[in-house]
Amino acid sequence: MNSEFATISLFSGAMGLDLGLEQAGLDVLACQDIDPIACATVKFNHPKIKVLEGDLSQISTQEILRTAGLRRGQPFLVAGGPPCQSFSTAGRRESIADVRGGLFREFLRVVEESRPRFFLMENVKGLLSAAVKHRPLHLRDSDLEPDEELGSAFQLILEEFVRIGYRFAYKVLDAVHYGSPQFRERLVIIGSRDNEPLFLPAPTHFQRHQNDSLRWVTLRPAIENLEDDPGPFAAFSPERAKYLELVPPGGNWRDLPEGVTKKAMGAAFEAGGGKMGFYRRLSYQEPAPTLVTSPVQKATMLCHPKFTRPLSVREYAAIQEFPRSWEFAGSLSDKYRQIGNAVPIRLGYSLGCTLRSIASGSFEVHTKRTRTQHTGTEVLVEIRRARGDRSISPRPVLRAEAGVI
Numbered sequence: 001m002n003s004e005f006a007t008i009s010l011f012s013g014a015m016g017l018d019l020g021l022e023q024a025g026l027d028v029l030a031c032q033d034i035d036p037i038a039c040a041t042v043k044f045n046h047p048k049i050k051v052l053e054g055d056l057s058q059i060s061t062q063e064i065l066r067t068a069g070l071r072r073g074q075p076f077l078v079a080g081g082p083p084c085q086s087f088s089t090a091g092r093r094e095s096i097a098d099v100r101g102g103l104f105r106e107f108l109r110v111v112e113e114s115r116p117r118f119f120l121m122e123n124v125k126g127l128l129s130a131a132v133k134h135r136p137l138h139l140r141d142s143d144l145e146p147d148e149e150l151g152s153a154f155q156l157i158l159e160e161f162v163r164i165g166y167r168f169a170y171k172v173l174d175a176v177h178y179g180s181p182q183f184r185e186r187l188v189i190i191g192s193r194d195n196e197p198l199f200l201p202a203p204t205h206f207q208r209h210q211n212d213s214l215r216w217v218t219l220r221p222a223i224e225n226l227e228d229d230p231g232p233f234a235a236f237s238p239e240r241a242k243y244l245e246l247v248p249p250g251g252n253w254r255d256l257p258e259g260v261t262k263k264a265m266g267a268a269f270e271a272g273g274g275k276m277g278f279y280r281r282l283s284y285q286e287p288a289p290t291l292v293t294s295p296v297q298k299a300t301m302l303c304h305p306k307f308t309r310p311l312s313v314r315e316y317a318a319i320q321e322f323p324r325s326w327e328f329a330g331s332l333s334d335k336y337r338q339i340g341n342a343v344p345i346r347l348g349y350s351l352g353c354t355l356r357s358i359a360s361g362s363f364e365v366h367t368k369r370t371r372t373q374h375t376g377t378e379v380l381v382e383i384r385r386a387r388g389d390r391s392i393s394p395r396p397v398l399r400a401e402a403g404v405i
Helices: 016-023 036-045 061-068 103-114 125-129 152-163 219-226 238-244 261-270 313-320 332-340 345-360
Strands: 006-010 027-033 050-053 077-080 118-123 167-174 185-192 364-372 376-384 397-404
Touching: 006 016, 006 061, 006 103, 016 027, 016 077, 016 345, 027 036, 027 061, 036 050, 036 332, 050 061, 061 103, 077 103, 103 118, 103 152, 118 345, 125 152, 125 185, 152 167, 152 185, 185 345, 219 313, 313 332
Parallel strands: 006 027, 006 077, 027 050, 077 118
Antiparallel strands: 118 185, 167 185, 364 376, 376 397
C-alpha cells in the first residue's frame, strides 16, 4: 500500500478518533479491538477497513502490518488509546501494574516494531498522576517507594518512548475547545520518529468571544432537531424520574426542594465531593458534560433538558458527532457504551490536521512562550496550509500550541 498518510488504529472501539483522523485526510487502513461488538460496528459502517478482532497481546506486529498492506517504517501514524479504567479518577484507582495498564506496553510494542513516522496515544488525564504501584490513600505516608509516587507511571511511559527513539509532546485537551458540544478532557501524547518539531492544537472555540462562530458549541444545535424522533433510549426508574421532574434545565440534586433532597440522595447525601452528576438535567444553553457509558447511573445521570428521560443513543452519537448514518451494533447498553467510550470526532480531526501540518512543514512558529508544569515549553503556533491543499481545512490558518519534551 502506497499511502502517504497510512494509519493503523489500535483499541479502535467505534472509530471516534479514527473518523476524525480520516476527516483530516489520514488513511486508516486497519483497526484492532478486542470487543467483537465494536468490531461489528466498524465492519458494518466501514467495510473497506481491515479489522483485527482480538487481544492485542496475541496479535503480532507483523500481522498488523500485513493486514494493513504495509512494511516496517511505512506507517504514517499508529494511533490508539489503551483502555483507561486503571487510571481513571472516576472509579477505584489502580496502577500501571494492572493488566489493563499493561496494555500500554502492547501499544509501545507495536510502535517500536512498526516504526511509524508518528504515534498518537490518548488516555484519561488521570494517567498524569497514576503510580506504577498503587498504595491506597489510607495507607500512604511519607515513606513511599519511588514506584508509589504519584505520576511515576506517566514518567515510566515517557521514558519508554525515549528508549524506543521517539521525540514527544503531550497535553490535556478539552474537546469543547475544538468545536465539540461536550466537555471531555483527554491526555494526548504525540511522538515523532524523525525528531520533527511537535505541537498540539490550541483552542479554536472559547467560552466568550466577540465572534459567535468561535464560541463554545452548546447542546442545542447538536440535539434539538432530534426532539421529535430521538430513537431508542434507556429509562430512569420511576423514583428517579419523580425527582428529576423537580430539577430545572442545567440543574442537579442541589436544586431539589429542601424537604426531599436527603431522601432522594440516600447514603450519598452525607458523602463528600460535589456530586454534580446526581439528578443532573442538561441545559440547551451549555455544552454537554462528558458522556459516560450509561446515562442512567445515579451518580452520572444525563437527563434531557426538556423531557424527563435520558439522552437517547442517537443524541449520544450526535454529541460525539458521528455521522447520522452510523449504526452501532449490539444491545442498547452496548450502543451507549461504544459511544460513551469514543473520542469526540472533532478532537480527532484537530489532531489529524496538526500531524499533517507537522509532516508538511507548513507552519510558522510565532514567539509567545511560557513555562507550564506538564508540558515544558509552550509555543503558540500558526499552521499555514500549503497552497492548493483543501483537504485539511477550509480555513487558511490554524493556531496551535506545543509542549515539546
